[in-house]
Amino acid sequence: xxxxQPREIEEQKLYQQWGLSEAEFDKVQELxxxxxxxxxxxxxxxxxxxxxAYKNSKPxxxxxxxxxxNILQGPGEGAGIIDIGDGQAxxxxxxxxxxxxxxxxxxxxxxxxxxxxxxxxxxxxxPIAMLDSLHFGPLDNxxxxxxIDQTVAGIGDYGNxxxxxxxxxxxxxxxxxxxxxxxxxxxxGLLDSVQQQKGAAAGAGNLIFYVGAKTGRDGIQGAIFxxxxxxxxxxxxxxxxxxxxxxAEKMVMEACLDLIxxxxxxxxxxxxxxxxxxxxxxxxxxxxxxxxxxLNLDLVPQREADxxxxxxxxxxxxxRMLLCIKKGHADEVIELFNQYExxxxxxxxxxxxxxYILHQHDEVVAxxxxxxxxxxxxxxxxxxxxPARLDKESTGFEPDTSKVAEVLMDLLQQPAxxxxxxxxxxxxxxxxTNTVVLPGSDAAVIxxxxxxxxxxxxxDANPRYLFLDPHKGGQIAVxxxxxxxxxSGGMPLGITDCLNFGSPEDPxxxxxxxxxxxxxxxxxxxxxxxxxxxxxxLYNEFNGQAIYPTPMVGMVGLIESMDYVTTQSFKQHGxxxxxxxxxxxxxxxxxxxxxxxxxxxxxLFDFDLATEAANQQLIQEAxxxxxxxxxxxxxxxxxxxxxxESTFDNEIGVDIKLDMPASWLFSETQSRFIVSVSSELQAxxxxxxxAKLIGTTGGQHLAIQTNNSKINLDVTTAKKAWKxxxxxxxx
Amino acid sequence: MKYAVIRFPGSNCDWDMYYVLRDQLKxxxxxxxxxxxNLPIDVVAVIVPGGFSYxxxxxxxxxxxxxxxxxxxxxxxxxxxxxxxxxxxxxxxTEAHLLPxxxxxxxxxxFICQQQDLFVQNNQTTFSNQFKPGEKVMMPVAHGDGxxxxxxxxxxxxxxxxxxxxxxxxNPNGSVADIAGIVNEQGNxxxxxxxxxxxxxxxxxxTDGLRLFQSVVTRQLQK
Numbered sequence: 001x002x003x004x005q006p007r008e009i010e011e012q013k014l015y016q017q018w019g020l021s022e023a024e025f026d027k028v029q030e031l032x033x034x035x036x037x038x039x040x041x042x043x044x045x046x047x048x049x050x051x052x053a054y055k056n057s058k059p060x061x062x063x064x065x066x067x068x069x070n071i072l073q074g075p076g077e078g079a080g081i082i083d084i085g086d087g088q089a090x091x092x093x094x095x096x097x098x099x100x101x102x103x104x105x106x107x108x109x110x111x112x113x114x115x116x117x118x119x120x121x122x123x124x125x126x127p128i129a130m131l132d133s134l135h136f137g138p139l140d141n142x143x144x145x146x147x148i149d150q151t152v153a154g155i156g157d158y159g160n161x162x163x164x165x166x167x168x169x170x171x172x173x174x175x176x177x178x179x180x181x182x183x184x185x186x187x188x189g190l191l192d193s194v195q196q197q198k199g200a201a202a203g204a205g206n207l208i209f210y211v212g213a214k215t216g217r218d219g220i221q222g223a224i225f226x227x228x229x230x231x232x233x234x235x236x237x238x239x240x241x242x243x244x245x246x247x248a249e250k251m252v253m254e255a256c257l258d259l260i261x262x263x264x265x266x267x268x269x270x271x272x273x274x275x276x277x278x279x280x281x282x283x284x285x286x287x288x289x290x291x292x293x294x295l296n297l298d299l300v301p302q303r304e305a306d307x308x309x310x311x312x313x314x315x316x317x318x319x320r321m322l323l324c325i326k327k328g329h330a331d332e333v334i335e336l337f338n339q340y341e342x343x344x345x346x347x348x349x350x351x352x353x354x355x356y357i358l359h360q361h362d363e364v365v366a367x368x369x370x371x372x373x374x375x376x377x378x379x380x381x382x383x384x385x386x387p388a389r390l391d392k393e394s395t396g397f398e399p400d401t402s403k404v405a406e407v408l409m410d411l412l413q414q415p416a417x418x419x420x421x422x423x424x425x426x427x428x429x430x431x432x433t434n435t436v437v438l439p440g441s442d443a444a445v446i447x448x449x450x451x452x453x454x455x456x457x458x459x460d461a462n463p464r465y466l467f468l469d470p471h472k473g474g475q476i477a478v479x480x481x482x483x484x485x486x487x488s489g490g491m492p493l494g495i496t497d498c499l500n501f502g503s504p505e506d507p508x509x510x511x512x513x514x515x516x517x518x519x520x521x522x523x524x525x526x527x528x529x530x531x532x533x534x535x536x537x538l539y540n541e542f543n544g545q546a547i548y549p550t551p552m553v554g555m556v557g558l559i560e561s562m563d564y565v566t567t568q569s570f571k572q573h574g575x576x577x578x579x580x581x582x583x584x585x586x587x588x589x590x591x592x593x594x595x596x597x598x599x600x601x602x603x604l605f606d607f608d609l610a611t612e613a614a615n616q617q618l619i620q621e622a623x624x625x626x627x628x629x630x631x632x633x634x635x636x637x638x639x640x641x642x643x644x645e646s647t648f649d650n651e652i653g654v655d656i657k658l659d660m661p662a663s664w665l666f667s668e669t670q671s672r673f674i675v676s677v678s679s680e681l682q683a684x685x686x687x688x689x690x691a692k693l694i695g696t697t698g699g700q701h702l703a704i705q706t707n708n709s710k711i712n713l714d715v716t717t718a719k720k721a722w723k724x725x726x727x728x729x730x731x
Numbered sequence: 732m733k734y735a736v737i738r739f740p741g742s743n744c745d746w747d748m749y750y751v752l753r754d755q756l757k758x759x760x761x762x763x764x765x766x767x768x769n770l771p772i773d774v775v776a777v778i779v780p781g782g783f784s785y786x787x788x789x790x791x792x793x794x795x796x797x798x799x800x801x802x803x804x805x806x807x808x809x810x811x812x813x814x815x816x817x818x819x820x821x822x823x824x825t826e827a828h829l830l831p832x833x834x835x836x837x838x839x840x841x842f843i844c845q846q847q848d849l850f851v852q853n854n855q856t857t858f859s860n861q862f863k864p865g866e867k868v869m870m871p872v873a874h875g876d877g878x879x880x881x882x883x884x885x886x887x888x889x890x891x892x893x894x895x896x897x898x899x900x901x902n903p904n905g906s907v908a909d910i911a912g913i914v915n916e917q918g919n920x921x922x923x924x925x926x927x928x929x930x931x932x933x934x935x936x937x938t939d940g941l942r943l944f945q946s947v948v949t950r951q952l953q954k
Binding site: 153156160162246248250251340341424425426430431432435436438562 | 782934
C-alpha cells in the first residue's frame with residue numbers, strides 16, 4: 001500500500017474509494033484546519049462509516065425507547081444491561097457479520113460469533129448463550145448449500161471451542177438473500193454484580209494496554225467494506241475477512257473476566273477491538289471520557305512485517321481488547337495476562353487534552369481532535385419515498401386446500417418450517433450445564449444457577465411481512481419475539497436488534513427503514529421492552545438487488561420461577577387443547593402463499609398491538625397459575641403446523657375439531673397460541689382465558705377436522721418428514 | 732478426600748464437573764492447574780473434563796498430554812487410583828497412553844451434540860457399579876472427534892478383559908464396536924465421549940450420568 005501525500009489524496013479523491021464523500025472530506029479539512037494525511041484520512045473514513053457512526057440511521061434509532069425501570073445500560077456501550085433482581089443482571093447484544101459471511105462463510109460467521117462474545121465480556125459479564133439469525137437463498141443451488149454448511153460450521157466451531165452454548169436462532173430462505181446472505185449473532189451474558197464496566201479511557205497519564213492476539217493485515221477496511229453495496233467484483237474481496245481463533249479468545253476472555261472481577265481497582269475502562277479495530281476502540285474510549293491519547297504504534301504486537309499506520313489502525317484482526325489501566329499498575333496486568341498465556345502490552349497513555357496522537361518510528365503520524373473523529377461524523381436524514389409495491393392491488397390469493405393433508409405435509413417440509421435439527425446438532429447447546437429448554441421450542445431457556453430463575457431468549461424477524469408492510473412487519477417482529485418469550489414462561493425484558501436493509505441512498509429503502517423502525521418502536525413501547533443494544537447493517541444489496549427489510553429482533557425474558565418454564569410439546573394423553581386468539585383469512589405474505597404461488601404479494605393482513613398484548617397477558621397468567629401443560633405460539637404455516645409441531649416431541653397425537661374453513665388452517669393471523677391443559681383444570685383455564693376448546697390430545701394420529709375437510713396423519717410419519725426435510729434438501 | 736478437576740488451557744466443562752461434584756454429589760472438588768507438577772495429597776480421584784485443550788488445532792489432546800501435571804496423573808493412575816476422562820478428557824487419556832486406541836474425527840465429519848442413548852456393557856467397574864447390566868441410559872454427546880478407533884488385536888483385548896463399559900445405541904460417530912466408553916485393563920482409568928455431568932440433574936433432562944459419579948464415590952466409601 002502506497003501512502004499518498006495529502007495533496008495527492010485530495011487530487012486523486014482517494015477518500016472516495018474509502019467511502020468518504022467530497023462534502024465529508026471538506027468537513028474533515030475544516031475540522032483539522034488543514035488537509036488530512038494518508039493515515040488521518042483512513043481514520044476518518046473508518047470512523048465516519050455507517051458501521052461506526054450510524055450516520056444514515058441515527059435519526060431513526062432515536063425513535064427507540066431505550067430506558068426503563070430495570071435498564072442499567074442502554075445503547076452506547078459494548079452491550080446493554082438489564083437488572084434481573086438479586087443483584088444480578090443480564091447483558092446482551094446482537095451484531096451482523098453479513099458481508100464477511102458472504103465472501104468467506106466459515107471465517108465470516110466464526111468471527112461474527114467471536115466479535116459479539118467480546119462485546120459481552122467487555123461488560124464484565126460471563127457469556128452464557130449464543131443465538132444466530134441466518135437468512136440465505138433458496139436451497140436449489142450448490143453455492144447456497146456451501147454457504148449454509150460453512151456458516152454453520154464456523155458458528156459451531158467457534159462457540160463449541162470457547163464453551164458457550166448455542167441455543168437458538170432462526171433460518172429463512174429467500175431469493176433476495178442469494179447473493180447477500182445475512183448472519184446475525186446474538187450473545188447473552190450474566191453479570192453477578194450490577195457493577196458494570198465502561199469503555200472509557202479517563203485520567204491523564206493512565207496506561208493504554210493492548211491485550212490478545214497480534215495485529216495482521218486481515219480485515220483491513222472491514223467497516224468500510226460493510227458500508228458499501230456488494231457486487232461480483234467485491235465477492236473476491238477475501239482479504240477484508242478476518243480469521244478467527246476461538247482458543248485465543250477463550251484465554252483473553254478468562255483473563256479479562258479475572259481482571260474485571262478481581263482487579264477492578266486498577267481497571268479504568270475496557271473495550272473490544274471490533275469493527276475498525278484499534279482506531280475505533282481507542283478513539284471511542286478517549287472520546288467517551290473526554291480525553292485524548294498518545295499511542296506508540298511501534299509497540300503494537302504485529303504478526304506481519306512493515307505494516308504502515310493505516311494498516312495497524314484499521315486491521316480487524318480478531319481476539320484483541322483494549323484496556324485503560326491506572327498508572328503504576330503495568331506489571332500487575334502483564335503478570336495476570338501471562339497467567340492466561342496471553343500478551344498484554346502497554347502501547348500508550350491518556351493525555352490531558354483531547355488530541356488523539358499516533359506515533360511511529362519517532363514521528364507523529366496522525367494528530368486529530370478525538371471528538372472530531374468520534375462525534376463529528378455527519379448525520380443524514382435521507383429522502384424517503386413509499387415503494388409502489390405497497391399499494392399494489394392484491395390478486396386475492398386463496399389457498400388451494402382440496403388436498404388438505406398433502407398441503408400440511410408439504411408445509412411441514414418447507415425449509416423455513418422443517419426441523420432445524422440438522423443445523424443445531426452441530427452446535428454444543430448444553431455446555432455450562434444450564435440449558436433447560438434445548439433448541440427446537442419457541443424460545444431457549446437457560447437457568448440462572450443458584451437461583452429459582454431462568455432466562456428465555458429468542459431471535460425473530462419475518463422479512464416477508466416486512467416486505468409487504470415494513471411498518472406492521474416491524475411491529476410483528478417485536479411482537480413475535482415477545483410471544484415466544486411468553487410461551488416459554490417468561491416476561492419480556494428488552495430487545496437487541498440488527499437492522500439489515502439495502503442502501504439508504506435509495507429513497508424506497510430509506511422508507512422501509514423509517515417505517516420498520518417506527519413499527520418496532522411502537523411495539524417496544526407496548527411490551528415495555530426497550531432497545532438496549534444493537535447494530536445497523538445497510539447496503540445489503542447484490543448487483544443492485546436489495547434484501548427484504550430484515551430487522552432481527554433478539555429478545556430476552558425473565559422466568560421468575562423454574563415452575564413457569566413451559567415448552568411447546570404436548571405432555572400427556574387426554575389433555576384439552578385450546579386455541580387462544582382469533583383466526584381470520586390472512587394469507588398474504590404467508591408460507592402457503594409462497595409455496596402455492598411461488599411468490600408473496602398483496603396487502604399484509606391487519607395486526608393489532610393491543611390484542612397481541614392482551615393475549616400474551618392471558619398466557620402469562622395461565623402459566624403463573626399453573627394451568628397449562630404446553631404452550632406454542634402460532635407462526636409460519638399457521639394453526640395446522642403449530643398443532644403438528646406440538647405433537648412431535650413426545651409423539652402424542654391429537655383430535656381437533658374446528659369451526660372454520662380448511663384454508664384457515666394455514667392463515668397466519670398473529671397473536672395466537674395453542675395450549676394444552678389437564679382436564680381437571682378445564683373450568684379454571686376457561687374462566688381465566690375464555691379460550692376456545694378445540695380438541696384433546698391422545699393416540700398416534702394427527703387428526704384435524706374443519707367445516708369442509710379432514711386431516712388424519714400418523715404422527716410418526718409426519719414427524720419424520722418434518723424432521724428430515726432440511727437435511728435432505730441440503731444434500 | 733478431594734476430587735481433582737484438571738484444568739488445561741481451553742478446558743470448558745471444568746465448572747460443569749465442579750458443580751456436579753459439589754452440588755449433586757456433595758463431595759469436595761478441587762481445580763488443579765495443568766502447570767502443577769503434583770496432585771494435592773488428599774486427592775482420591777482425578778477427572779479430566781471436556782473442552783478444547785489448546786484449541787485442539789492439532790490432534791485433540793495431543794498437546795495436553797505433555798502438560799506438567801500429566802506425569803503425576805500417570806503415577807496416580809499406575810497406583811490404581813480412579814481417573815476419569817470425559818470427551819476431551821478421553822482424548823487426552825488416549826494420547827497419554829493411559830487408555831488404548833484413539834479418537835478420530837466423526838465419520839460424518841460434523842460436530843454432533845444430542846441426547847444419546849447408551850448401553851451399560853460392564854457394570855462391575857469403579858465407574859459403573861450403580862447401573863444394571865445391559866441397562867439403557869441417556870447421557871448427551873457433544874464432540875467433533877469422538878470416533879473411537881483401535882486395531883483388531885486391541886479390540887479383542889478390550890473384549891477379553893471386559894474393558895468396554897458403555898456402547899452407543901445408534902452410533903453417532905462411527906466408533907469401532909459402537910464404543911462410547913472404556914476402562915484400562917486394571918479398571919481404574921476410564922475414558923468416555925458422552926458427558927455424564929450433563930445428565931446429573933432432572934431439570935437438565937436426566938440423572939443417569941450422576942450414577943456414574945456415584946459409582947466412583949461409592950467405591951471410595953467402601954475403601
